[in-house]
Structure formats: C-alpha cells, structure tokens
Amino acid sequence: MRKTLPLITIFLLNLAFISFSSTTIPQKQKTTIKTTTDDEALKKKAEALAHRFVIVDGHVDLPYRLHGKMEDVSVQTVGGDFDYVRAKKGGLTAPFMSIYVPADLQKRKGFSKALADSLIDLVENLTKTYPDKFALAKSPADILQNFKKGLISLPMGMENGSPVESNLENLKHFYDRGVRYITLCHGEDNFICDTSYDTTRTWGGLSPIGRQVVREMNRLGIMLDCSHISDDTFEQVVALSKAPVIASHSSCRSFTPGFIRNAPDVLIQKMAKKGGVIMINFSSMFLDSASNKAYELKRNAIKAFQKSKNLPADAPEVQAFEKEYVAKYPTPLTTVERVADHIDHVVKIAGIDHVGLGSDFDGVGPTLPDGLKDCSEIPNLIYILLKRGYSEKAIEKICYKNLFRVWNQVDKVAERK
Template sequence: MQKNYLSLIVLALLMFSNLVTFGKPQNRVIPPKSIRHTLDKDELLRKKAEELAHKFIIVDGHVDLPYRLHGKMEDVSVQTAGGDFDYVRAKKGGLSAPFMSIYVPADLQRKKGFSKALADSLIDMVETLVKQYPDKFALAKSPADIQANFKKGLISLPMGMENGSPVESNLANLQYFYDRGIRYITLCHGEDNFICDTSYDTTNTWRGLSPIGRQVVREMNRLGIMLDCSHISDDTFAQVVALSKAPVIASHSSCRAFTPGFIRNAPDNLIKAMAKKGGVIMINYSSMFLDSVSNKTYETKRTHLRQWQKEHNLVPKDSAARAYEALYDKEHPTPLTNVERVADHIDHVKKIAGIDYVGLGSDFDGVGPTLPDGLKDCSQLPNLIYVLLKRGYSEKDIEKICYKNVFRVWNKVAEVAKHF
C-alpha cells in the first residue's frame, strides 16, 4: 500500500513538472516522432553543409570587388556595411577562391588607352590588397597556388578580365596580362568589340568572332588563358567552342531554359557543346538570370531606362540618370527568387550535360540588389550546399561543383598551352 502512495506522489510530481517551469505555466507540446525525425535530419544536413563549405575549396568564377572598390574604397579586411564580399563574410561562408573580376566597361573601348589603363589599375588594386593583408589574402595563378593558400588558411584572389578591350588589338598584350596574373578573359561585355559580338548588342558586327578575334582565341590557348564565354553572342560562343584547342568556361552565366529569350544566359545546345569539350558553366546567382519573372521585370526596366536616357540626352553614369533609376527601382522592384532556384540551374546542367560541367559564378558585387533570398552575400554559401544535400547530391558531387570541375578545366588549359 505504501508503494502505491509513493507511486501516486511521483506521478503527481512528474505531471506538475510538465506544467510548471521556474514557476511559469508551460504548454509542453511533444511533436510526433516523424516530425522530430525530420527536424533532426534537417539540422544534421545544415551542420553537414557548414562542414563541407569549410572542408572543400570553393571557387567563385566572378566577384566584382575591384570595380566596387574603384567606385568607393573600403577596408574589406573587416566586415563592410555594403557590398557582397569581404574577408569576414568570405571566411564565414567558406569562399576560399573568388576570381577577382578586372571589369572594363564597354564605353572605354572607344577611347584609345583607357581600357588598358583601367585594367592595370584594378590589377594593382588586387595586388595592394594582398600586400596590405598578407595574413588574409594571397594571389593565385594556378590551382596549385589555391591549394597551397587554402592549407595556410588564406583566401586566394585569382584574376579574370571581364571584357577583352584592354588587349587593344595588340596580341602582345595577352602575354602582358598573363604575366600580370590574368587567367581568364571574358571576350567582350555590353557592346561588340574588336574581338567578337556580344549577347547584349543586336548589331552583329562580326557574326561571331572577328578575324583578329580568331587570333585571340589561338593566342589565349597558346598562353594558357581560359576563354570565357559569358557575355558573348550565341554565334561567338559556338565559334569559340569549335575553334579552341582547350576547354572553355562561362564564368558567370546561368541556363536560358529558365529565362527564354535572355541571350545572356547559355542555351542547352551550347552548354552541351561546351561540356563535350570538357568545359564548365558557372552559375550566376542574380534573380534576373535565374527566374523568368524576375528577368522579364528587369528587361522591362532596362528598355524603359534606355528610352528615358535617350529622350533626355543622358548616359547611365550621369547623376540624373542614376537618380531616375533609383526612383524607378523603388517604384518597380524586381521580384527576387531564392537559393533553391540556383540549385535548379545546377540540376539542369547535371541533367543535360553531367555533374562534371557545372560550377559557381555568383557575380557578387555586380548584381547585389537582385541576389536571391538565402544567397545575399558570400557568408550564405552553406545554404546552397544544404539545398544540394537535401536533393541527394553526394559529397563527391558537391566537391566537383565547388572547385574540382573548374580546376580540371584550368589545368587542362595549362596543359594544352605546353604543346603549342
């Protein structure tokens, strides 16, 4: 009988403890076992994503930090208020090898000497970052350099040139920029240039590559500079893939299958052609590259602004044009997609070409306002890895996406150069 009384007392105390914690009433809800299992699995996947983001080298094909600092100098050794990249956020997200974009606007190519001068100044800027913060950043001219820097805990700053206009029709300048550390060149930008036609211009000056453009392709192969097919027209893209003796890249492009009519993105046939030659497409994170709704909104804005600037005899850099664009953006915001959509593009490349032919090319500091939810800056890279893990991607798959695919291309380009 005494045992029964004791049991009742213990039971009462247990029931009381479920209702009261530190003197405050609590509604203790125990989720069903299936939900607890899902929550536990999700937590483990997020932890795994964080782990892999720091275990693997992560190469980003395109970060516009140099041009961002050209506009407004900031100390990126600490966390900055603006922009998408700095040392603190890169370390948090595991970004270990962002290609510094040596971006040269298309309008400079009409002024002799201006393109090359800007390219040199931006390369100087990257070199200065390394000299100022040798405990944080290091230059990298090869995959081996990146691996060595990674072991030391340093963030590598390889360089790619966005727009071939600094070459200025002088093939000797390709050797010059190679010696300065340039390891890929995006052949053009927003306008046709002396090398080729762009995706953003309907002029179709050369119907692809120009005569000297074909020489540029050969010389880049000879030197070991990767050919970047982002920004170029479909005709140019097809001709570059066919003419190049080495695999090529698209440093910051997404899949046109998701944005019909947006020529800046790569169509399936050219992604397959590039893959067949061993190349890699590096997915751009901008919502306007990822999603048709965002893209159509952006294209409407772009058309409207061009017409408005023309009517008011202005160019995009003019203060009045910038003010009007800011007002337009406020009244007509571009709808944003999310990190899942980046994974959709990776899925698509994997489906049509294979896991060996896709990488990451954020366009951080170049498309800031249009970055998707979950990938607002480089600190959030584990979110993408988490989505890939959730979709069944293996560690081996993720390692390829993070760096192995682009390392394969880069090493092959260097190998081809040795046989010229």
C-alpha cells in the same frame, strides 16, 4: 556587372501578378528529409563542407565596386556582397576578381587598358595591405597552398577583352599580371566578337582578329570565357579552342526564354563535350523568368532615361534614376533553391563534371535571391544540394574541382604549344 544595353520599347507591368516558373528536379537527385533532426544535421554538414572544400567563385565584381568607392574589405562592410569576414563565414576560398571594363571605354584608345591595369593594381594592393587575409593566385596550386594557410585567394579574370586593344602582345601583358580568363566582350560588340546584348552582330561571331585572340589565349594558357558573347560567337569559340572553355557567370536559358545572355542547352552540351564548365550566376534575373522580365523593364527604362539626357551609363544622374526606379518597381526575387534548379539542369543535360559557381557578387546585389544575399550564405546552397541527394564528391566538383580540371587542362594545352 551593370550592363550597358540596347534600347527597346518600354512598358510597365503589374509585377504582383507575375508567378515564378518552375522546373523539374532530376528524379535521381530527389530525397526526403523526414525529421527536423535530419534537417539540422544536413545544415551542420553543409557548414562543415563549405569550410572543408575549396570553393571557387567564377566572378566577383569587388575591384569595380572599390574603384567607385574604396572600402576596408578586411572587415565586414556595410554595403556590397563580399568582404573578408563574410567570405570566411561562408567558406568562399577563391573568388575570381573581375577586372571589369565597361564597353563605353573601348571607343577611346588607351582607356580600356588603363582601367584594367588600375583594377589589377587594386587587387594586388589588397594582398599587400592585408597579407594575413588575402593572396594572389595564378594557378590551382596557388589556391590550394593559400587554402592551407587560411588565406583567401584572389585570382583574376578580365571581363571584356577590349583592354587587349587589337594588340596580341597585350594578352601576354595581362597574363603576366595574373589574368587567367578573359570574357571576350561585354555589353557591345568589340574588335574580338559579337555580344549577346547587341543586335548589330558586327562579325557574325568572332572577328578575324578574334580568331587570333582565341589561338593566342590557348598558347598562353588563358581560359576563354563564353559569358556575354553571342550564340554564334560561343559556338565558334568552342569549335576553335584547343582547350576547354568556361562561362564564368551564366545560367541556363531554358529557365529564361529569350534572355540571350544565358546559355542555351545545345551550347552547354557542346561546351561540356570539350570538357568545359558553366558557372551558375546567382542573380534572380538570370535564374527566373518573372525576375528577368521585371529586370528587362528596368533596364529599358534606364536606357531610355540615359538616351533622353545624352548621359553615359555611369553618370550620377543615371545612377540616381536607377535607384529611384528600383525603389518604385522592385524586381521580384527568387530563392536559393532556384540556383540549385539550374545546377540540376546542367547535371541532367551535360553531367556533374560541367557545372560550377559564378555568383556575380557585387555586380547584381539588389537581385540576389533569398538565401544567397552575400558570400556568407554559400552553405545554404550546399544544404539544398545535400537535401536533393548530391554526394560529397559531387558537391566538391561543383565547388572547385570542375573548374580546376579546366584550368589545368588549359595550362597543359599551353605547355604543348
């Protein structure tokens, strides 16, 4: 999602001379495709697997996109990265609808919760308006049932815990409405915890109320999402939670040193030891250091403009400035192979059971890599995994089984309380 972030010194680089960093694919994943025939066969197999397997995407920002400008997503849309036609083409079965609440709203009592409820209403209305295409899903069983009917499931995760508004009863409210994970914060520290983007470090991790939120989410059966939170918060959540946790749309920091929004190896490993899953973000700025550096420059320029004009992040003038900046200084893009590199890395350091997909479609559009420009191109990633020697069983785990395992375990922990 579009971030509201701290201001740092702005400077411009000549992006043309930035080279993409590389990573070593685990030796056991390498394979050689000798002929064009073999290559075409793998592409056809990737297409088949994309439609044979359930595919869960941990984070799609469609609700906030439609909140800004309503579109008919039952047909192929001109803008955005997700719609029914492209999802069916790419085999995307269950995109988690992000109930995104900007950090700015947490300063105004009642506004965060009101926006969250309105976005949930929007998702529900999609399933009512197009019942032959979309269906709500509150469990893995719901997704499997919808899949058999040919429907695209719309499970929901809330991005930013600010709508809870220090009232634990609101957690039950959102659970009843279908929210099945909560990203504890977003671009600023909130009453729950510290964020990766804010250097204030208000709580040194979780706040006292934040610890209660973790316990209550365990009790209710809501997955804890460690994307966006600070390293201290991440470590404390993993230690405190009685159930496995997820990172719904994060990538590996080893590829983007200094980008705290991505997860470091040590925390990926700690999360994995408790059964958790990191779901790889598709944005080039999350995947590659050159793209990330260019994005940082853009982000800081936008923040400086916003501050100089004393405007909120979503002001039309700020959006116009961003559009002009992107046109003048486009972010260098990586490729679909880089997504596979991150998957390889998680497999190497934590194991095949602890990685999934969390595209951030409709939240990072201009930075999506070549070969993964929208949800119709998911088979391209499966093709790369096949080419690198991943088995069908391993790909099935990445596509949905790993996340389903966590989700079911979270439900079991809740049943015991």
